Amino acid sequence: MKFGIFMSPYHIPGKSPSVSLAHDLDIIEHMDRLGYDEAWIGEHHSGGFEIVSAPDLLIAAAAQRTSDIRFGTGVTSVPYHHPLVAAGRITLLDNITRGRFIFGAGPGALVTDAHMMGIEPNNQRRMMEEGLDAISRLIKGETVDMETDWFTLQDARLQVLPYKGREVEIAVASVRSPSGVKLAGRYGFGLLSIAATDPNGGFSFVGETWRLMEERAKESGQSVSRDNWRVMAPIHIAETKEQAYEDVRHGMVPMAKFGSTGPFAAEGMDIEQVLAATTHEEMVDNLNTSGAGVVGTPEMAIELVSRLEKQSGGFGTLLLAGSDWANQAATKKSLELFAQYVIPEFQGTSAPLLSSWDRLYSGRKAFGAEFRAAQDKAIADDAAERTTLAGAVPTS
Template identity: 45%
Template sequence: MARPDRMDFGIFIAPFHSNDDNPTLTLRHDLELIELADRLGFDEAWVGEHHSTGVERIADPFMVLSAAAVTTARIRLGTGVVSLPYHHPLMVADRTVLLDHLSRGRAMLGVGPGALISDADMMGIEPVTQRSRMNEALDAIIPLLRGETVSAKTDWFELREAQLAFLPLNPDGVPVAVASTTSPSGVTTAGRHGVGVLSLSAGFIGGKKDMKEQWSIAEKAAADAGTEISRDEWRMVLRVHLSKDRDQAIRDVEAARERERQVYFKPVLGLENDYTLADEIADDSSIIGTPEDCIAAIERMVEQTGGFGTFLIMTHDWADRPQTLASLELFARYVMPHFQGTLAPAQRSAATVTAKRPGYKPLAQAAITKAFSDAGRDLPDGTNIQSLR
């Protein structure tokens, strides 16, 4: 698959906030970021679910996305992601449809097994069961969203002739995507169910994974299950920070990036390697630089992966708030149009006029000379004919 005619873009709000930052204000900032993305023309916003660490602070993405639905107009709103082993499948399906109606058909369902072992531990869930439980839940949720009646019994939930009281607004249903990080479980599940992939491993802290290989796993799982998957529903998730000056962009983020690594990723999440910001920039697992740098990095990613449908910015507090908002605007102004075909008509028009300019001058000369003649006046000596204005 070559680069799509129109690549979609969005933001992915885990979120990551410092533990010394006001939680009420950071939640407000997350909502404001979705509102800004909507105004700037981004296509999607995804919001995560976490219950521990105090850094990834949103416990219920459905609540946050419902609030965002009120203050936005067109951006699609996705759970990024609901940790399925934490919830009864009927409740997930019901809340998804409710969000879809509240947002007038803009809901997306992103799912995963649960990223933080500390979350599962508090609920008495054994981590080794989480991936299988995610699959069992999805086996029920997908047919429920299609309007089917589902009966199922597992060692952790039961459905007795369950059905939804109302269905998604769009006849094609709600888009579904599975998160993929370290293991092949996510892409395997996506392939088995014929749904999309949220590749957080594209910009995984500590070095990105082989994305082409991950997609091959998804394709094999789909073939084995008799389903179909599409690269159009493949989403890459990376951290991005842009400035008009590359060195300035790096200065904007380097201190907070290192602090996040030393305070959160290493002691709390157990990251063991010493991957540096320079390493991340070199292998495109973080894109820090100018809009031109970002365009080149995304082009490389398209080439390396074989193509995907959506690029998502993993939001973070590496830069100060004004710098973060400015980065998002630079991305919308200069990066998105490059991949969406919106610049081509204007550039083509300018090139056409430039090529024809030598032939326009005598036509303009004749028209202006006639205008002076019709007015009974002589054309002043040395008049520079630029146009008919």
């Protein structure tokens, strides 16, 4: 299993956007040093919390500060871009990152974004399918002629192809509806399951996701791999559960308010009434007990990832949901603890060390006796040698 982060990124309104962006880059650099595999950056144009309007620009900046971590757009809102322009930016970014780029595609999450562009929300999924079809062909080097009610391509081709002639990996976002899963299966693309831990349908849908992927792929003559399936989970950990609860006091309420405006809002529930009647501890307890996420310890994170792995039947990459729950220092500490204690459990790197230590410690008496016996023999051998040399008769 690989690990990364899905950064919208979120920042509580009222902060300096330039400082917030610097924090985002700092987090990505930190994760690169810790050995994380991927960082996904979102595109949003309204709402106040998600301030990156051009994820490819932030990725280009981050690529110059890192060496190993791969980058994905999480996601590019396809209906907002002419396919030729989008495809050109994809291949350019793939060259800038030297092949470390993944193109993540979605219809656009915020209704307020679509409203400002005069796009009818009910048309966004259709527009995404049309745009993605054109983009995927263009980045393969095809010449495309295509006309829809929102773009025209005439003898369209790219002049810059992907890095070293490789194929750019493409992944499609899926929240609650099966449309993203079916689209990914039809083209053989990867999948981003954004709502995998959502107790209101998201977690149960994870159990059906791969069956739908394989069915649609088979119908279209495509093949799909679980290695290209990314699953997202909100996780913040500290050395103690109490410390983790204190960490998220920083941003739990603002993030809950933001969550009440989107697709994860609970129906028939007013967030202001909930907050007025709920303590901070109760709010975090509810998050943990519902399975929606983890605020706690590395052991709790391991349990959540294990549940997702079992429910899904297996996936390629676990993406931590980048949020503004905690301040910068606590967020970096959480990522460090996750890399130190959670990731090894799923990559098998801690087991040999523990086995080696267990063998040494459980046999400490025998190993100690052998060591001392060897020392005693070396001392005795040295004494005997010196005695022999002292008693030797010099020859002339």
